[in-house]
Amino acid sequence: MNRLHKLTLAILAASFACLAQAADAPKTMRGADIPAGDPAPEMKAYAGKKPGLQQPIARTYKEQPPVIPHAVDNFDEITLEENQCLTCHGPEKYKEKKAPKIGESHFIDREGKQHAEVTHLRHNCVQCHVPQVDAPPLVENTFVGNIAASKDAKAKKK
Numbered sequence: 001m002n003r004l005h006k007l008t009l010a011i012l013a014a015s016f017a018c019l020a021q022a023a024d025a026p027k028t029m030r031g032a033d034i035p036a037g038d039p040a041p042e043m044k045a046y047a048g049k050k051p052g053l054q055q056p057i058a059r060t061y062k063e064q065p066p067v068i069p070h071a072v073d074n075f076d077e078i079t080l081e082e083n084q085c086l087t088c089h090g091p092e093k094y095k096e097k098k099a100p101k102i103g104e105s106h107f108i109d110r111e112g113k114q115h116a117e118v119t120h121l122r123h124n125c126v127q128c129h130v131p132q133v134d135a136p137p138l139v140e141n142t143f144v145g146n147i148a149a150s151k152d153a154k155a156k157k158k
Contacts, residue, residue: 044133044134044135045133045134046070046071046072046073046131046132046133047069047131047132047133047134048068048069048070048071048131048132049070049071050070050071051070051088051099052070052088052097052098052099053070054069054070055069056069056100057069057132058147059145059147060143060144060145060147061145061146061147062146062147064145065128065129066100066129067129067130067131067132068126068129068130068131068132069132070131071131072126072131078123078124078125078126080120080123083118083123083125085102085125086102086118089101089102090102090118102118105122106118106119106122107119109121
């Protein structure tokens with residue numbers, strides 16, 4: 001046999017071996033083919049609509065950034081030059097707008113120095129604060145925050 005025939009037979013043998021092995025390949029945990037992409041989740045509506053019409057959403061632990069209780073889909077993008085959140089929550093306007101004031105920690109830089117304006121470290125509000133949506137949990141969750149735990153402990157003492 002010449003060299004071309006040997007090479008062709010070797011390629012065919014390897015192809016059949018791969019096909020046989022693919023039939024016995026492990027299945028994915030989700031049972032879906034790997035090339036099948038996950039569908040995007042459906043869009044959820046924000047729990048609140050216009051700012052100022054909803055009650056603040058209770059925190060589950062002391063250090064939790066407050067959740068935004070209103071829609072933000074028609075707000076401008078937050079940039080270093082403009083932050084629409086500060087028009088209501090900034091130190092100059094929060095009383096007039098009857099909105100919660102931005103936290104004092106947002107005016108402190110990495111070195112602990114107090115500033116008159118929001119530091120660039122805390123300028124992008126939606127990096128920590130998220131709008132609330134009415135959506136079921138993605139996974140089962142038994143989390144109880146330290147605020148709820150401390151309330152339970154106080155109730156047991158009484």
